[in-house]
Amino acid sequence: MSTLTLRELESQVERLRREGEGALARCQTLQECEAVRVRFLGRKGLVTRLFEGLKDLEPEARRRAGRLLNELKGHLEARLEARQRELKARELEAQLERETLDVTLPGRPARLGALHVITQTLREIYQIFKQMGFEIYQTREVETDEMNFQLLNIPPDHPAREMQSTFYTTKPGVILRTHTSPGQIRVMRERCPEPIRVILPGKCYRYEQITPRSEIQFTQVEGLAVGHHVTMSDLKGVLVEFAKRMFGPGTAVRLRGSYFPFTEPSVELDIRCILCEGQGCRVCKGTGWLEILGAGMVHPTVLRNGGYDPERFTGFAFGMGPERIAMLKHRIEDIRLFLGNDLRFLEQFG
Amino acid sequence: MRVPIRWLKEFVDLDGAGITTAELAERLTLAGLEVGAVERVPDPERLSWDGIVVGQIVGVEPHPNADRLVIAHVDWGEGPVPSVTGAPNVTLGTQGVKVAVALPGARILNAYGEEPPTLEVKTVKIRGVESRAVICSEKELGLSDDHTGVLVLDDDAPVGTPLVELLGDEILEIELTPNLGRCLSMVGVAREVAALTGAKLKLREPRWRVAGEPAERFARVIVEDEELCPRYTAAIVRNVKNGQAPFWMRYRLLEYGMRPISLLVDITNYVMLEWGQPLHAFDYDKLKARAGGRAPTIIVRRAQPGERLTTLDGVERELDEEMLLICDEAGPIAIAGVMGGLDTEVDENTQNVLLESASFHAINNRRTAQRLGLSSEASLRFSRGVPPELCGRGATRAAELMRRLAGGTIAQGLLDAYPGKREPKTIRLETREVERLLGVRVEPRQVREALARLGFGCRRRRGGLDVTVPYWRLDVEIPADLVEEVARVLGYDKLPATLLKEPLPPQRRNRPLELEERVRDILTGLGLTEVITYSLTSPESVAKLGLEGPFVELANPISRERRVLRRTLMNLLLETVALNRRHRDRVAIFEVGRVFLPEAPDAEGLPKEPRRLGLALAGRRHPLSWAAEPRDADFDFYDLKGVVEALLAHLGVSRSGEKDVRFEPDQHAPFHPGRAARLVVDGEPLGVLGEVHPAVAERFELKGRVYLAELDLDALLAHAADERVYSPIPRFPGIRLDLAVVLDARVPADRVERLIWQHGTELLRRVVLFDVYTGPPVPEGQRSLAYALFYQSDERTLTDEEAQAVHARVIEALRRELGAQVRGLEA
Numbered sequence A: 001m002s003t004l005t006l007r008e009l010e011s012q013v014e015r016l017r018r019e020g021e022g023a024l025a026r027c028q029t030l031q032e033c034e035a036v037r038v039r040f041l042g043r044k045g046l047v048t049r050l051f052e053g054l055k056d057l058e059p060e061a062r063r064r065a066g067r068l069l070n071e072l073k074g075h076l077e078a079r080l081e082a083r084q085r086e087l088k089a090r091e092l093e094a095q096l097e098r099e100t101l102d103v104t105l106p107g108r109p110a111r112l113g114a115l116h117v118i119t120q121t122l123r124e125i126y127q128i129f130k131q132m133g134f135e136i137y138q139t140r141e142v143e144t145d146e147m148n149f150q151l152l153n154i155p156p157d158h159p160a161r162e163m164q165s166t167f168y169t170t171k172p173g174v175i176l177r178t179h180t181s182p183g184q185i186r187v188m189r190e191r192c193p194e195p196i197r198v199i200l201p202g203k204c205y206r207y208e209q210i211t212p213r214s215e216i217q218f219t220q221v222e223g224l225a226v227g228h229h230v231t232m233s234d235l236k237g238v239l240v241e242f243a244k245r246m247f248g249p250g251t252a253v254r255l256r257g258s259y260f261p262f263t264e265p266s267v268e269l270d271i272r273c274i275l276c277e278g279q280g281c282r283v284c285k286g287t288g289w290l291e292i293l294g295a296g297m298v299h300p301t302v303l304r305n306g307g308y309d310p311e312r313f314t315g316f317a318f319g320m321g322p323e324r325i326a327m328l329k330h331r332i333e334d335i336r337l338f339l340g341n342d343l344r345f346l347e348q349f350g
Numbered sequence B: 001m002r003v004p005i006r007w008l009k010e011f012v013d014l015d016g017a018g019i020t021t022a023e024l025a026e027r028l029t030l031a032g033l034e035v036g037a038v039e040r041v042p043d044p045e046r047l048s049w050d051g052i053v054v055g056q057i058v059g060v061e062p063h064p065n066a067d068r069l070v071i072a073h074v075d076w077g078e079g080p081v082p083s084v085t086g087a088p089n090v091t092l093g094t095q096g097v098k099v100a101v102a103l104p105g106a107r108i109l110n111a112y113g114e115e116p117p118t119l120e121v122k123t124v125k126i127r128g129v130e131s132r133a134v135i136c137s138e139k140e141l142g143l144s145d146d147h148t149g150v151l152v153l154d155d156d157a158p159v160g161t162p163l164v165e166l167l168g169d170e171i172l173e174i175e176l177t178p179n180l181g182r183c184l185s186m187v188g189v190a191r192e193v194a195a196l197t198g199a200k201l202k203l204r205e206p207r208w209r210v211a212g213e214p215a216e217r218f219a220r221v222i223v224e225d226e227e228l229c230p231r232y233t234a235a236i237v238r239n240v241k242n243g244q245a246p247f248w249m250r251y252r253l254l255e256y257g258m259r260p261i262s263l264l265v266d267i268t269n270y271v272m273l274e275w276g277q278p279l280h281a282f283d284y285d286k287l288k289a290r291a292g293g294r295a296p297t298i299i300v301r302r303a304q305p306g307e308r309l310t311t312l313d314g315v316e317r318e319l320d321e322e323m324l325l326i327c328d329e330a331g332p333i334a335i336a337g338v339m340g341g342l343d344t345e346v347d348e349n350t351q352n353v354l355l356e357s358a359s360f361h362a363i364n365n366r367r368t369a370q371r372l373g374l375s376s377e378a379s380l381r382f383s384r385g386v387p388p389e390l391c392g393r394g395a396t397r398a399a400e401l402m403r404r405l406a407g408g409t410i411a412q413g414l415l416d417a418y419p420g421k422r423e424p425k426t427i428r429l430e431t432r433e434v435e436r437l438l439g440v441r442v443e444p445r446q447v448r449e450a451l452a453r454l455g456f457g458c459r460r461r462r463g464g465l466d467v468t469v470p471y472w473r474l475d476v477e478i479p480a481d482l483v484e485e486v487a488r489v490l491g492y493d494k495l496p497a498t499l500l501k502e503p504l505p506p507q508r509r510n511r512p513l514e515l516e517e518r519v520r521d522i523l524t525g526l527g528l529t530e531v532i533t534y535s536l537t538s539p540e541s542v543a544k545l546g547l548e549g550p551f552v553e554l555a556n557p558i559s560r561e562r563r564v565l566r567r568t569l570m571n572l573l574l575e576t577v578a579l580n581r582r583h584r585d586r587v588a589i590f591e592v593g594r595v596f597l598p599e600a601p602d603a604e605g606l607p608k609e610p611r612r613l614g615l616a617l618a619g620r621r622h623p624l625s626w627a628a629e630p631r632d633a634d635f636d637f638y639d640l641k642g643v644v645e646a647l648l649a650h651l652g653v654s655r656s657g658e659k660d661v662r663f664e665p666d667q668h669a670p671f672h673p674g675r676a677a678r679l680v681v682d683g684e685p686l687g688v689l690g691e692v693h694p695a696v697a698e699r700f701e702l703k704g705r706v707y708l709a710e711l712d713l714d715a716l717l718a719h720a721a722d723e724r725v726y727s728p729i730p731r732f733p734g735i736r737l738d739l740a741v742v743l744d745a746r747v748p749a750d751r752v753e754r755l756i757w758q759h760g761t762e763l764l765r766r767v768v769l770f771d772v773y774t775g776p777p778v779p780e781g782q783r784s785l786a787y788a789l790f791y792q793s794d795e796r797t798l799t800d801e802e803a804q805a806v807h808a809r810v811i812e813a814l815r816r817e818l819g820a821q822v823r824g825l826e827a
């Protein structure tokens, strides 16, 4: 390599500055930038090679030339970095542009299965009564005639049996429970003499024609409270509370006299029709009221059959049908839908 | 029970009390006599009676141009007007009878067809003769379906009166609970109405006018079974003339819903509706003939084996010893309180009547009526209880009506066998009892007043009352019954709504239910939908699974399809899948419910009722979607197994690794023999899962593959972990090393994994099978299983060498024990 004069070097610095700037400006990609970097600033690059010529200069000129070269290097490095940043930003922008999705395409399907609407209704009922201190207690579905009827003050051939057509099994004295009330006897016999506050949910069966209004299989929730100071006013308080929480705080209720062999006095609870708000409609048969549940003070004979002395203990009991409640709340008009298990029905409650 | 307001007003002064029918209906409903509907007469939906008045037929002349028609001249106060009619009960001799006349402009029901439903009355010419009014039949007025003749009113009906004033009415339809037998009569309802509304009761004890010889001369009565017949009374009415009952009586029967038959029979029915006492009229002369011309003896006894009686519906009935009979010395003449015998019934020629008015055992009567399939208005009342004290009143009232309306003479005195006579019931009601039950203090004066209004007698005693129960209240026996009466009269709306003052009883959790609900949440979280199927099914449906009983069988099923209780959920789930597959390409469902196992019954002789969990998957794995991957895959065995594994994990059965959870190949009738597994936890089998056998699927009309599982929920939940103990999050990084095993495809993967764990030392934390491959270059009959093994230490950062050392031992063990080709893989 021939020896450089300072002048020559100065003019080369100037040329490399122009060339470098020009090359960087023409870069369209980071790869091109890299090539430019290698060409000018790489280990064997043009700028690096100029540094090698320094050693041939006079010390004074070497200092000056060194400064010029360092300036050139710094300048090109800064330009390179700026250009890289610029191209990076442009590339990212292009990438984002390329990655644009059609956000209106439907999402990948994801959904929970549906709980059966009766399960959901039961859970609502559980929740309300749990908060009032009621424990959930379940008993069997195949029962003895004695538990289902006789111990509940319904002897054989009692006219009240007409209210509950029964499925009998081929085993004498063994039936499918027609209501959850036999659970009253079972829980009393287990807990006596403790005070009791339970609800007894479960499936019941009746010998009926299957129609939009009646089913052979349905659900009931029985309630039972036994203690030394349990009264009809307490019953009313609990039921009013239940109705308001289940059907809304503005729900008007009324107690109406009724008859069940295992309660005395016996009542039924009506709520103001939630469909017509009491004006009278088809669902409430024009009365403005909807029957929700039956209730009463536990009959002394039943208390005694459960092991409690009716002179010292009183109790109340109530029974309701989650199907009826679900039908009212969801405006379901055909009870057969519950056991029909058509997913087009069930999934509406998912 | 249908209660015509006009009839009711005969016994209670509703007008005087200023109570509307709507108010009355509400008050009754609140007091336990639920008024289901108030029917109006005429029914405003069908017609009004505008322009229909009482008229009198003043003369009838033949129609000049038609043999079957006549011209009746009717006067309703504006002089006679011609009406052409073909009614068979308007003939040339008819004169003076009162009828309902529809004037031009009035509308009557179309008696000949449905369309149009009503017709307007017009002045028309019928075969050339002008007709200016229509004399109406019951059907045309909407009173009954009878169009065999015109309606003939009683002679005292005032001419010109609008018909609606005479006959317009409202009828309460009261739904009576079984305890309200006392309200199966107008008098009974009137008593309630008076007590509940304060309206004045206008009730008079029945009286009669007797004449001639004493009744004992004509017949004797012997009650042999006093338990089943506490009282039997009979009256003798002689020289009656049967015929048609007066219009007012027939009208009331019609309003109630009973068909008029003949005067004598109608009187017995009328008094039954009025007082609640069912009555039976025997033709006395037929009884006398059976007694060989002597005075008959009425004997009340149980049937003897093999005895038979032809009842008045003409059917010969076989009787049994549980049935109570009315007999004479020649044999049975009636089934007590159910139906009379054909031989001794009254007919149009009856002249002398023995009128039975008795009280029978309610439950026995109900049983007999049911056994014979004979339920009647009489048996309805007897089955609810007819008080013995009512018998004499009913007999008296009916005999007197026969005297007045049928021209009879009542023999002196009542034949009365009353073996069951009791003192009136007295109940002691402690003052505090009312408050103890109702939770609110009621003034003793209010208690006495409420009870007195209902006819109870009250005598004050220290700390309470001695309450005498009126004879008609068979339902009142204990103090709580009296408290109910007080509450009913005061009104339940007066009760405060209080919160339980009782201390909270010991609170217990219901863990089985909590876990059951947890199962539901897990499964819906996994995308399955809950179904609830019938517990009742058929052995045939179960047989489609290749399974059988024993079943809990129904003695009285509603259908063959629902005649046994289920002992598996599987057939019910497959039925549900089939039902939904008709309109769904994807079904993923579960059910939690009991099955019923009659083998090994419990101490009460009742079947076991374990809870089961059933799962079923069929059709597309993912809902149809552009984004589903793979797009069109169907469910397979491993989807089902994945659900079961997730359930086990989330219930804490398999999470901690403490339980030995295995899926063992299983042979079970409903399943594909090579695609079913038995779930075994700690050696206990908990259920089965698998692909439904194609032949089984076909029997359920299922297309495509279906995956089904049934688990013993009670047993499964017994393995659920209550406690979740935290284990520290690893502080040091782990190392993943992979390996692949190529071996005979029949070696279960489970075996490979168990070996990996066995040799992985405590540094091995997780094993994941991430690839299963068959096909070249893997030799035929073999497969390659690729596992990722995660090694980690709790004490330090694991070095690659440490991990590799363990990994090498694992690989070596697999080679040794499986004879397999094993190699480590670059992770």
Ligand SMILES: [Zn+2]
Binding pocket: A273, A274, A275, A276, A277, A278, A279, A280, A281, A282, A283, A284, A285, A286, A288, A289
């Ligand atoms: Zn309504």
